[in-house]
Amino acid sequence: MKTIANFLSERLNVIGAWLLALLWVMPLLYAIWAATHPIEYEANFDIFAPLTTYNFTNAWSQAPFARYLLNTVMMTTMIVISQFILCTFVAFAFARFEFPFKNILFAMVLLQLLIMPDILIVENYKTIRFLGLMDTILAIGLPYMASGFGIFLLRQTFKSIPKELDDAARIDGAGVLRIIWNVYVPLSMPTFVAYGLVSISFHWNNFLWPLIITNSVETRPLTVGLSIFSMSEAGVEWATISAGTLMTTAPLFIAFLIFQRQFIASFMTAGIK
Amino acid sequence: MIKFNFKVVSIFALLFSLNSFSAKSVELEFYFPVAVGGAAASTVEELTNTYMELNPGVTIKPIYAGSYTDATTKAITAAKGGNPPPMAVLIAIDIFKFYDEDLVMPWDDILSAEEKENWVGGFYSAFMKNSQIDGVTYGIPFQRSTPVLYYNKDAFREVGLDPERPPQNWAEQLEYAQKLTKKGSDGNIERYGIRIPTKGFPSWLTSGLIYQNGGQMTNGLGTETFLDTPEVIEAVQYLVDLSEKHKVMRPGTLEWGATPKAFFEGQTAMMWTTTGNLTNVRKNAPFDFGVAMLPAGKSFGAPTGGGNFYIFKGTPADELEATKDFVKWMTAPDQAGVWTMATGYVAPRPDAWETQAMKDYVADFPPALVAKEQLAYADAEFSTYENPKTVKIFNTALENVMSGSISPADAMKQAQIDIDKILKDYR
Amino acid sequence: MNKKNNLINVFYLLVPGFILLISFTHIPAVKTLMNSFYSTAKGRRASKFVGLENYETLWQDATFWKVFSNNIIYALGVIPTSILLSLAMALWVNSKIIGRPFLRFSYFLPTVLPLIAVGNIWLFFYAPGFGLIDQIVTSLGFPSLNILGSQESSLFGVMAVGIWKEAGFYMIFYLAGLQAIPPDLKEAAMIEGANKWYIFWRITFPLLTPTTLFVSVNAVINSFRQIDHIVVMTQGGPDYASTLLLYYIYESAFVFWDTAYATTLSVVLILLLCLIAIGQFFVLDKKVHYQ
Numbered sequence: 001m002k003t004i005a006n007f008l009s010e011r012l013n014v015i016g017a018w019l020l021a022l023l024w025v026m027p028l029l030y031a032i033w034a035a036t037h038p039i040e041y042e043a044n045f046d047i048f049a050p051l052t053t054y055n056f057t058n059a060w061s062q063a064p065f066a067r068y069l070l071n072t073v074m075m076t077t078m079i080v081i082s083q084f085i086l087c088t089f090v091a092f093a094f095a096r097f098e099f100p101f102k103n104i105l106f107a108m109v110l111l112q113l114l115i116m117p118d119i120l121i122v123e124n125y126k127t128i129r130f131l132g133l134m135d136t137i138l139a140i141g142l143p144y145m146a147s148g149f150g151i152f153l154l155r156q157t158f159k160s161i162p163k164e165l166d167d168a169a170r171i172d173g174a175g176v177l178r179i180i181w182n183v184y185v186p187l188s189m190p191t192f193v194a195y196g197l198v199s200i201s202f203h204w205n206n207f208l209w210p211l212i213i214t215n216s217v218e219t220r221p222l223t224v225g226l227s228i229f230s231m232s233e234a235g236v237e238w239a240t241i242s243a244g245t246l247m248t249t250a251p252l253f254i255a256f257l258i259f260q261r262q263f264i265a266s267f268m269t270a271g272i273k
Numbered sequence: 274m275i276k277f278n279f280k281v282v283s284i285f286a287l288l289f290s291l292n293s294f295s296a297k298s299v300e301l302e303f304y305f306p307v308a309v310g311g312a313a314a315s316t317v318e319e320l321t322n323t324y325m326e327l328n329p330g331v332t333i334k335p336i337y338a339g340s341y342t343d344a345t346t347k348a349i350t351a352a353k354g355g356n357p358p359p360m361a362v363l364i365a366i367d368i369f370k371f372y373d374e375d376l377v378m379p380w381d382d383i384l385s386a387e388e389k390e391n392w393v394g395g396f397y398s399a400f401m402k403n404s405q406i407d408g409v410t411y412g413i414p415f416q417r418s419t420p421v422l423y424y425n426k427d428a429f430r431e432v433g434l435d436p437e438r439p440p441q442n443w444a445e446q447l448e449y450a451q452k453l454t455k456k457g458s459d460g461n462i463e464r465y466g467i468r469i470p471t472k473g474f475p476s477w478l479t480s481g482l483i484y485q486n487g488g489q490m491t492n493g494l495g496t497e498t499f500l501d502t503p504e505v506i507e508a509v510q511y512l513v514d515l516s517e518k519h520k521v522m523r524p525g526t527l528e529w530g531a532t533p534k535a536f537f538e539g540q541t542a543m544m545w546t547t548t549g550n551l552t553n554v555r556k557n558a559p560f561d562f563g564v565a566m567l568p569a570g571k572s573f574g575a576p577t578g579g580g581n582f583y584i585f586k587g588t589p590a591d592e593l594e595a596t597k598d599f600v601k602w603m604t605a606p607d608q609a610g611v612w613t614m615a616t617g618y619v620a621p622r623p624d625a626w627e628t629q630a631m632k633d634y635v636a637d638f639p640p641a642l643v644a645k646e647q648l649a650y651a652d653a654e655f656s657t658y659e660n661p662k663t664v665k666i667f668n669t670a671l672e673n674v675m676s677g678s679i680s681p682a683d684a685m686k687q688a689q690i691d692i693d694k695i696l697k698d699y700r
Numbered sequence: 701m702n703k704k705n706n707l708i709n710v711f712y713l714l715v716p717g718f719i720l721l722i723s724f725t726h727i728p729a730v731k732t733l734m735n736s737f738y739s740t741a742k743g744r745r746a747s748k749f750v751g752l753e754n755y756e757t758l759w760q761d762a763t764f765w766k767v768f769s770n771n772i773i774y775a776l777g778v779i780p781t782s783i784l785l786s787l788a789m790a791l792w793v794n795s796k797i798i799g800r801p802f803l804r805f806s807y808f809l810p811t812v813l814p815l816i817a818v819g820n821i822w823l824f825f826y827a828p829g830f831g832l833i834d835q836i837v838t839s840l841g842f843p844s845l846n847i848l849g850s851q852e853s854s855l856f857g858v859m860a861v862g863i864w865k866e867a868g869f870y871m872i873f874y875l876a877g878l879q880a881i882p883p884d885l886k887e888a889a890m891i892e893g894a895n896k897w898y899i900f901w902r903i904t905f906p907l908l909t910p911t912t913l914f915v916s917v918n919a920v921i922n923s924f925r926q927i928d929h930i931v932v933m934t935q936g937g938p939d940y941a942s943t944l945l946l947y948y949i950y951e952s953a954f955v956f957w958d959t960a961y962a963t964t965l966s967v968v969l970i971l972l973l974c975l976i977a978i979g980q981f982f983v984l985d986k987k988v989h990y991q
Contacts, residue, residue, distance in 0.1 A: 013792065013795075013797065014797055014798060016788075016792075017788075017789075017792040017797055017803055018803070020785070020788075020807075021799075021802060021803045021806035021807060022806070024806045024807055024809060024810065024864065024868065025806040025809060026825075026832075027810075027813070027818055027821045027822065027825075028813070030821055030824065030825070030832065031818075031821055034821075034824075042824075043824075043830040043831075043835070086716055086717040086720065089712075089713040089714070089716065089717060090713060090714055090717035090718070092713060093709075093710045093714050097706060097709070097710045097713075098706075099706070099707060099710045105718070108718075108721065108726060109721065111725065111726070111729070112721055112725045113921075113973075113977070115725055115966075115970060116925060116946075117724060120724070120732060121953070122959070123727075123728035123731055123732065124724055124728055127723055127724065127728070142720065142724060143720075143724035143725070145720050146716075146717040146718070146719075146720035146721040146724075146725075148721075148725075151717070176709050176713070190876065194914070197869075197872065198918065201811050201869060204812070205814050205815055205816075207816055207928060207931075208950070208954075223816050226814055226817045227816050229817065229820065236820050236823060236824070238820065238821070238824050241817055241820050241821070244817065245813065245814070245818065245821075248814075248817075249812055249813055249814070249817075252812040253805075256805070256808060257801075257805065
């Protein structure tokens, strides 16, 4: 039953949603504009301005971005997988077992939620050097792999899984690892996906720690590489930085465009919360 | 749990295989900041490769370290973590910081008397001012600069000014700026006469005004500042009057990074910025432009800026020898010329300007000479112990003056008090 | 014997994670906490025990209080706004609206753009004179704005970017939450004649409270953790007007190398986060509806 109020509110909804989207996508639109036009047009939005690929070649020549992108992907993948494994083990122990000092140990886990590795940078640097891991991708990830946030989330999820399922599996002779893999992991998929997203987003954007730890092209992630355009002395070259940003984040857009359905779909399959 | 152990072992195996050490030749790392865009990074790499071809026993690894601040952070973190690089190009004015943290070595320790006289003595004395403590050399000038005045010749012609005659002194600078300020049809100003950026690190450009007014900011030993003096206050007053009183400069704090763009877009007819922007302006200005020394107050004056080569404590003797050789080569006339032409920095030795390549370059592009000629009037950049803190106090005071919330006299007085609190421990 | 077996299992489960936790969080943290009771060590002067002196300095530091209030303003502005926006975005994207893929893409976009690069684009938007916002403002006849360059507005300029960065990210979680709501609940309500608002307030929103809890925890943590945009756009200025606590810590630790003060500030930040975290769980946990 469409009343006038309904009709108006629907139209307003559409307009509101679109306005917000346009506002949100403005930086990308500007980046495309600045990257494809000569520098004189950075601030002049003349529709008939000539197009150019110079900015892309210029940006590309300033740093090996393909390698940086690869490094970032490797680093993020490594971190997220390690987090999944380590946090699952710890969370499961807290969710399903009783043992002495359990509360103290859990408080220690929660502490990590609040203490950011960035503040502990000098100490962590010493530790990495002591382990002989300077300038490796592993070193970028190591302080983050045991994540209090992940442990907390997974414990929450594991606790909500009915114990009868464990018992059934145990009767069938399954050991701890098998129970985790066959029972808990499948039922916790939405949490893994949610947590994975949080983690990927954080590490993709991380700057200071990778800057300190990495020295060579083979390990440096994108954020450090892109910072070469953020230099303040010479004035910001918007055309170049736009071209650099576009080239290096295009794979992500495409991945998101293709996989956005999968992301959402996986939340639905398990149907919990 | 056998699966688990295997995973741990294989991870470590992978790690150690990735860390292969070749202990044959001398391997030197050096951190370098990039402050003028990416072309500088590739120039550094080219130069390093050339050196390695000429010196097969040495491997040099240039490590891009971010901005000046990032590079200092990286170097100090590494040094404090027990892993200093043999050498790094770092901002000259942090010299007292590095000295205080006992991280850097004096170059004097590895130089012979002859080298001190001919090599170190061969750099422009203006650049050595931020490179020595009590006569002992800690930094070797590499990417140094001074600010200069860029002006829009087309705009000059438009208002009847002689495009080949830039303003020579403060009075003319103001007069020209007034002529060049233009209002649009809606009553808003569409072009300002001048732009002296004041956001972020206003102290650098303001020190130009201070030197031009005959003032001194520090005692050169890093332990005392003289901000609460008439010469300094007058200089700051001149600056804020440009926007507040005479309205020839955009009010508020002005972004350094947006200044060249404002110039190109015709929103300011003159700008003060580093000579390191020369190549950028040459490439992108859509009009005829000129470069001049900063106009004189009671005299000409300008601060120096930029980065020096530092060597770090804890470096083994053979690496120090190789480092010295490399730095000598990098600052030699031919290489200094290559660096200058690629970036716009000022070649730090007089002999670098005498090579044929540089002579041709300057003949083709006279503005490159301006910064060099200004060196005769140039003086040290603001530098004291705890420099990051003291310079921030100074910068913040200037930002407050420019935003109109406090008078120059009050701001400088307060800044002097705040800095004294920090420096008194060092006297 | 079963108990011993249990303990062995627990041991193996906990050890890998805890080794990393302790090495990279607890030991360094304890070291730095201890450092807050000492003065900063310099190369030429060793640090010495000063008791609570650092905390006294902090209490009297006007800049600290300014930064502290900045964090409060920032949190109050960014957190509710980004959560509400993300909820609206999720509702729109979940409905039959035209151009859904475009909307979804635009809203999520800020998450994949590294702030260190896109911060410069925002710098362009805010630039006085030729920047996009100023071009629009002046063409409408208003005087030119210097948003990032003036004390009153720089924090808000930075907050806008913070909201822009986060809202689309939270949208994904709300989307998942929305799609997990059984459609028959809504159908039942519609059959009984409920209108859209009723359905939203009485059914949808309550069922989303677990998601809201998750999102708000993230939002609080992010409001204290996100400082990249400040590093790129304002460097905390003018005169600390846009400095947040973590940026002040970063500056004290890595620009001033006043490590003692930085660790003191860190202790304060941690305490603050603890209080907020505890508060959040107590307040919101009671209101969470589980299916």
